[in-house]
Amino acid sequence: MAMTIALNKAGKRFNRDWIFRNLTFQFESGNSYAIIGSNGSGKSTFLQVISGAYHLNEGHCTWTDGATLPVEKVYRHIAYCAPYLELIEEMTLLEFLEFHQHFKPFVAGMTPKKIIEEIGMQAAAHKRIQQFSSGMKQRAKLAQCIYSDVPVLLLDEPCTNLDRQGIDLYYTLIDQYAKNRLVLVGSNDEVEYKFCTQRLNIMDYKSF
Template identity: 50%
Template sequence: MQINLTGLGKRYNYEWIFRNLTYTFESGTAYAVLGHNGSGKSTLLTVVAGHNLASEGELTYSFGGKAIALDAAYRHLSLTAPYLELVEEFTLLEMLNFHSRFKPLRHGLSALQLVDRMGLQKSKHKYVKDFSSGMKQRLKLGLAIYSNSSMLLLDEPTTNLDQEGVAWYQEHVSQNRQDRLIIVGSNIQHEYSFCDQQLRISDYHTTPGK
């Protein structure tokens, strides 16, 4: 998987969030997009995921040397972020079975096996609406990390996790990074300590001269 950004920019009304961003993301590498809260990290990840349109520039995807249409990129990626909602009317097992209808799990895992890997065995028949915020975040991460996708986008991945949850995240993302393109949006070192390269979004805040 490869993503090429060429002169990419995003603005809301008259305010540029980032501009003149040229960068290449490639499979087998983990990238950290760094910046303070409100700096544009999440906006960049939503643009890369195809959930948000760029205001200028070009965004292209390719897989195995073949171009991927922008409206088909979602088939190759998994995204987790604090603003993404779970279907809270489902039990945990129902949620996993529903999700895997659209995104099969890696390594041929079953829903029950993923429950075990998330450490949520006692809650498999519990409604998601009754989960704690930490359990919901672990579920979001489990769905993203263990989906059979070549690109993994993680926005503020340890939000609402305690120390044990952070350790779980670090272990499982490290175990599932091989041959994947991973992008982490963060300003907390333990979220991106495994990343190979860093992109500071503040480097793209200045409007280029005309």
Template identity: 50%
Template sequence: MQITAAGLSKRFHRDWIFRDLTHTFEPGTATAILGPNGSGKSTLLNTLSGQLLATEGTLTYTYQGQLVAVEEVPQLLAYCAPYLELIEELTLTELLQFHTRFKPLRAGLTNEGLIERMYLEKSRHKLVRDFSSGMKQRLKLGLALYAAAPLLLLDEPTTNLDRTGVEWYREHVRATALGRLVLISSNVAEEYDFCSTHLDVTSFGVKPTR
């Protein structure tokens, strides 16, 4: 998946959140979107995903050499953010059965296999509403990381995770990043230290890290 932004800008009322982003996000790369709290990282991520309309500028999506209409982007997108809700009235097994009808898992991975990778075997028949905040975040991450989607967007991915959970995230994001376009909104270095490009929302200075 490739995303090309040209003069991309977003304004709420009279306040500009970001302005004049011109950049091509190449397939097979990982980019960290950086900036202090309230700087517009999540807004930029949501605009790049097509969930928010830009005030100015254009976005072009390309997948396997073909242009992709913005309304088709959700089919190619996996997203994890603390503010996204889970269906808490379902058990873990029921939720996976429902979710994967619309967002299939990567080739060769079963729902049971995902449960094992998330270390949630003892909770497979537990209602999601009874999960701890850390378990819910690991579930959100597992659904995104292991979705068969060429575009992966992560917003503050280690929110609510303890040290063991952070190490789990670091292991599995690296294991699933190859060949995808990965965008991570963060101001915590251990969430994005594997990213090859850093994009500062406050200046849009694109700085390759290696």
């Protein structure tokens, strides 16, 4: 399912501080976009606007998949991975992925067991997530996001806590499962977004 997300003179602020303003841009399926900027510049806030979690203070954001989507239904079409999103740590990895697929089915042919095999975590399938290292938790977050059968992937600092092997896995998952989708990567580290075909610098839309 193709998706277009269009921003028109969009602005977001907290109290009197504008995070970005007068931002007009269109994101389309089949393309990957890097949302770049210095630490604290508003990359995460921007992605949360795109996800429908935050409302704009001015301008508009529209989501279209053949018809315009109401904001309260946008979450069904988006998968999100970010360091600040928590996993259900009382569950095992297998339980977590089985639970997740009740809300967002996985891409065709993939089951929780197959996903665990592909991400190389068979030995941890029945361990509680609270026992995982930070890198293992990040792999689980990437899995629940990238394997979800949705048209839009939002990846906020997706390689946080990953070692070289984990970063290689990230590239593999992007290459195999993200080519025909709309991908936005929020980061100031080119390692995380070097595959992106377009870049949007949030610093270009500050209001001083």
